[in-house]
Amino acid sequence: MDRDIRTVDDVLTLLDGLFAPEADRWTGRGADWWDDFYTDRCRPVPFFVARPDENLVSAVERGLLGGGRALDLGCGPGRNALYLAERGFDVDAVDLSATAVDWARERARATGTExxxxxxxxxxxxxxxxxxxxxxxxxxxxxxxxLPPHRRVSYLALLEQLLAPGGHFGLTCFAAGDGGMGSELSDTDFYREGAGLRGGLAYPPEALRGIFSGLTELELRRMRDEPEDSERFGKSFLWTALFRRA
Structure with a gap:
């Protein structure tokens, strides 16, 4: 008989188990899953391309982001991290997958990005x-x-810990509604039905504004579709957002 919940972390870990094995994809336990995902570099995965997000490029070119230290969460093969480094940012980029990180390092060596x-x-x-x-x-x-709904608590705590006063938080995520992608089940139904994350959660704009209400919204829009020969990555099934910490 388990009666060992004493802390918030204990509760979060318990809830993680409701989403296993999908929840494992974003914790240390899921590294093998992501390694397999990144092993075949020829797979038709949109974000395998060596091109930065169009919204990130736009923010830099408009002067909304002006350099400093940057953290790329879930960097994959490094396309956005390398773009930021080439624009003068000092970048830390983290990913669960050793395979993805090795690929990103190869790209950095090929471009001479230090x-x-x-x-x-x-x-x-x-x-x-x-x-x-x-x-x-x-x-x-x-x-x-x-992320499962309960891990937004951990995510907001991470931002609180790492984002500088006056710093910026940039996000792309699945968009709910026409032309979007991801599951539109309510948070309650994810737990009630116990059917996993179904590939990812779709968000309406008002939900993102509520979750990140402690930050100042600078921009929230659909990502623009970019043609195949573009130097930027863009898919309109995603939201793009830029927030600033007070």
Whole structure:
């Protein structure tokens, strides 16, 4: 008989178990799943391309993001981390998958990019040790929508710990509604039905505004579709958002 819940972390761990094995994909236990995902580099996965997000490029070019220290959460093969490093940011980039991190390091060597540090691991576990704030920019392209609802608590705590006062938080995630992607089940139904994350959670804009209400919204829009020959990545089934900490 289990009667050992004493802390918030105990509760979060218990809830993680309701989503296993999908929840394992974003914790240290899920590294093998992501390693398999990234092994075949020829797979037709949109974000395998070596191109930065169009919204990130736009924010830099408009002067909304002006350099400093940056953290790329769930960096994958490093496309956004390398772009930021090439634009003068000092970048820490973290991913669960050693395979993805090795790929990102290969791309960095091929482009001669030096001011980026790739780390393999769980960002929640690395915060405060390998990931030491404050960061002027925390950027997440596709990690947030894979978190179970209860792990938003951990995510907001991570931002509170690592994002500098006056710093920026950039996000792309699955969009709810026409032309979007991801599951639109309510948070309650995810737990009630026990059917896993179904590939990721779709968010309406008002939900993102509520979750990140402690930050100032600068921009929230659909990502623009980019043609195949573009130097930028863009898929309209995603939201893009930029927030600033007071």
């Amino acid at each position: 001011n980026v540090r790739f780390l393999r691991g769980d960002a929640f576990a690395l915060a405060g040790s390998d990931l030491t704030g404050p960061y002027d920019l925390v950027y997440d392209s596709g990690c947030f929508h894979h």
